[in-house]
Amino acid sequence: MHYDVVIIGAGMSGLAAGIRLAYFDKRVAILEKHYAFGGLNSYYRLGARDFDVGLHAVTNYVGPQQRNAPLNKLFRQLRLDREEFDLHPQNYSEVRFPGATLRFSNDIALLTEEVARAFPGEVDNFRRLIHDIEHYDDTRLDVPYLSTRSVLRDYFREPMLIEMLLCPVMFYGSAEERDMDWTAFVILFRSIFLEGFARPREGVRPIIRALVKKFRSCGGKIRMSCGVQHLEVRDGRVGGVVLESGESITADTVFSSAGYEETMRLCELRDSPEPSFSPSPQPSPLEGEGGMARLSFVETIGILDTAPAALGHEATIVFYNDADAFTYETPREPVDLRSGILCCPNNYAGHDSLPEGVVRLTWLASYDHWVGLDGEAYGAAKRAYHPSFIEQASRFLPGMADHLVFTDMFTPRTIWQYTGHLKGAVYGSPRKRRDGRTPLSNLFVCGTDQGYLGIVGAMLSGITMANMHVLGRQ
Ligand SMILES: Cc1cc2nc3c(=O)[nH]c(=O)nc-3n(C[C@H](O)[C@H](O)[C@H](O)COP(=O)(O)OP(=O)(O)OC[C@H]3O[C@@H](n4cnc5c(N)ncnc54)[C@H](O)[C@@H]3O)c2cc1C
Known part of the structure; x- marks a missing residue:
C-alpha cells in the first residue's frame, strides 16, 4: 500500500495534519496504536461514567470576531464550524x-x-x-x-x-x-x-468526533490498534513504515506525533547527529541532559453527588502553591504535594446541567517511581494518595469528602502506557524542533515536540507542518 503521507498517531496534531492534507486531495493514512482517538487528550469509560484523560480547559478561547486569533485560524484551516466544538467559557x-x-x-x-x-x-x-x-x-x-x-x-x-x-x-x-x-x-x-479557557459540555469527545468525521469525509483513512513497529531507513529517507503486525506501507512523506526521541527510536537513529539544515538556535540549558523529556503528572478525578458551587467553590481552575517560590521540577518523591492544579469542569458557563460534580486534582510526579512498581504495589501506592487528594481538594471545596462517590487516578505510567511518550512526559522534550525536521529528509515531527502544546497548539502544529512540508503554504 502506498500513500502520499502516512501520519503516526491519531492525537490532536495527527488528526489536524491529516484533515489539512486530505482536504487538498493527498492520499493520507493515520496509524494509531491505541484503540481510542485523542492521544494525550483521549477519553475512557469506567463504572458507567465517561471520563476525559486530560481535558481541564481548551486554551486560546476567543469569540468568532477575533478572526486572526489562533482558534479561529484553526477553524478556517480545518474547514470546521466552531459550533462543532461546543465551547463554553470559564x-x-x-x-x-x-x-x-x-x-x-x-x-x-x-x-x-x-x-x-x-x-x-x-x-x-x-x-x-x-x-x-x-x-x-x-x-x-x-x-x-x-x-x-x-x-x-x-x-x-x-x-x-x-x-x-x-x-x-x-x-x-x-x-x-x-x-x-x-x-x-x-x-x-x-x-x-x-x-482564555473554555470547555465543551461533553468534554473532549465533541472535538475528537468533529476531527475524525472531517478527516474521513475528506477521504482520509484511519487505522486504529495499528502500532508502527519501525521505520525502514534508506538513503537518508524513510523507505517503509513497518507495522507491529509485520505489514509494510510506503509513503512519500511521514509525519510522526509520537515525539522526537520516540520517533528516532523507531528509526534506530537515537544517536544520529542533528541535520545540518536544521538550525539549532537554543544553547546550553536544553542541550544534553537538559533536553530530555521528563515532566509528568498524576491526576485524581473525583466524582461528587453535588456541584462544586453548592460547596461554595465557583472557580474553574485553581493553580495553588504553598510556598513563596514555585518549584517546577520532577519531584524526588512519587508526587509533589506542594503545588497543584484543581479543576472543576462544572464551573464553565452552561455546565450546570452536568449530571454530577467533578473535581480534577493534578500534581507533578516522578515517572521513575511509578513505573518501578508492580501491579499490587502500584495499586497500593495510588490508594496511599487518596487522603492527600481529599485534604487538598477540601481546602477549596470544604466538606467535599461527604459528597465523594467515586475516584480514579492516573499516573505517569498510565500516560506512557497509552501514548508511548517516554517518561510519561506530557509536554515532551524541552528542546523543540520548530521546523519539524529530522535527520531523514521525508520524516517530520508534529505536535508536542514540534513546539506547540495543548489541544489547540497541537492542532495548529499539525496544520503548520502539513502546510510547510507538503502543501507548500505558510
Ligand atoms: C493529564 C493531561 C492533562 C492535559 N490537560 C490539557 C488541557 O486541559 N488543555 C490542553 O489544551 N491540553 C492539555 N493536555 C495536553 C494535550 O493533551 C497535548 O498537548 C496534546 O493533546 C498533544 O497532542 P499530540 O498530537 O501532539 O500528541 P499525542 O496526543 O501524544 O498523540 C500522539 C499519538 O501517537 C500515538 N503513537 C505513539 N507511538 C505510536 C506508534 N509507534 N504507532 C502508532 N501510534 C503511535 C499515540 O498513541 C498517540 O495517540 C493535557 C495532557 C495530559 C496528559
Whole structure:
C-alpha cells in the first residue's frame, strides 16, 4: 500500500495534519496504536461514567470576531464550524500563593485589576509586559533561547508576582524544569491570560468526533490498534513504515506525533547527529541532559453527588502553591504535594446541567517511581494518595469528602502506557524542533515536540507542518 503521507498517531496534531492534507486531495493514512482517538487528550469509560484523560480547559478561547486569533485560524484551516466544538467559557480562575491570590478570566482586565490590588507598585510594569507580549513575533524559527525568569526580572521587582505568573504557564505547557524559553512563555501566556479557557459540555469527545468525521469525509483513512513497529531507513529517507503486525506501507512523506526521541527510536537513529539544515538556535540549558523529556503528572478525578458551587467553590481552575517560590521540577518523591492544579469542569458557563460534580486534582510526579512498581504495589501506592487528594481538594471545596462517590487516578505510567511518550512526559522534550525536521529528509515531527502544546497548539502544529512540508503554504 502506498500513500502520499502516512501520519503516526491519531492525537490532536495527527488528526489536524491529516484533515489539512486530505482536504487538498493527498492520499493520507493515520496509524494509531491505541484503540481510542485523542492521544494525550483521549477519553475512557469506567463504572458507567465517561471520563476525559486530560481535558481541564481548551486554551486560546476567543469569540468568532477575533478572526486572526489562533482558534479561529484553526477553524478556517480545518474547514470546521466552531459550533462543532461546543465551547463554553470559564467562570474565572485563580492563582493562589501564601498571602496572595490573583483571579483571572477570559478578559485580561480582571488580571490587571488583581495585579493592581495585590501588587500596586507593579501594575504599570504588568501593562508593559502585556503590550510587549501582544507585539511579540512568535512565528520566527531562529530566535535564540532566552530565560523567562531573567526577562521577567527586568519587568518586575516583586519576586512573588513573577512566581505567580509562571505557575499556570509552566503547569500548562513547560517541558523545561525551573525555567522556560521566552518564546514558549509568550505563546502560553497569550493562550491562558490574553485569550482564555473554555470547555465543551461533553468534554473532549465533541472535538475528537468533529476531527475524525472531517478527516474521513475528506477521504482520509484511519487505522486504529495499528502500532508502527519501525521505520525502514534508506538513503537518508524513510523507505517503509513497518507495522507491529509485520505489514509494510510506503509513503512519500511521514509525519510522526509520537515525539522526537520516540520517533528516532523507531528509526534506530537515537544517536544520529542533528541535520545540518536544521538550525539549532537554543544553547546550553536544553542541550544534553537538559533536553530530555521528563515532566509528568498524576491526576485524581473525583466524582461528587453535588456541584462544586453548592460547596461554595465557583472557580474553574485553581493553580495553588504553598510556598513563596514555585518549584517546577520532577519531584524526588512519587508526587509533589506542594503545588497543584484543581479543576472543576462544572464551573464553565452552561455546565450546570452536568449530571454530577467533578473535581480534577493534578500534581507533578516522578515517572521513575511509578513505573518501578508492580501491579499490587502500584495499586497500593495510588490508594496511599487518596487522603492527600481529599485534604487538598477540601481546602477549596470544604466538606467535599461527604459528597465523594467515586475516584480514579492516573499516573505517569498510565500516560506512557497509552501514548508511548517516554517518561510519561506530557509536554515532551524541552528542546523543540520548530521546523519539524529530522535527520531523514521525508520524516517530520508534529505536535508536542514540534513546539506547540495543548489541544489547540497541537492542532495548529499539525496544520503548520502539513502546510510547510507538503502543501507548500505558510
Ligand atoms: C493529564 C493531561 C492533562 C492535559 N490537560 C490539557 C488541557 O486541559 N488543555 C490542553 O489544551 N491540553 C492539555 N493536555 C495536553 C494535550 O493533551 C497535548 O498537548 C496534546 O493533546 C498533544 O497532542 P499530540 O498530537 O501532539 O500528541 P499525542 O496526543 O501524544 O498523540 C500522539 C499519538 O501517537 C500515538 N503513537 C505513539 N507511538 C505510536 C506508534 N509507534 N504507532 C502508532 N501510534 C503511535 C499515540 O498513541 C498517540 O495517540 C493535557 C495532557 C495530559 C496528559
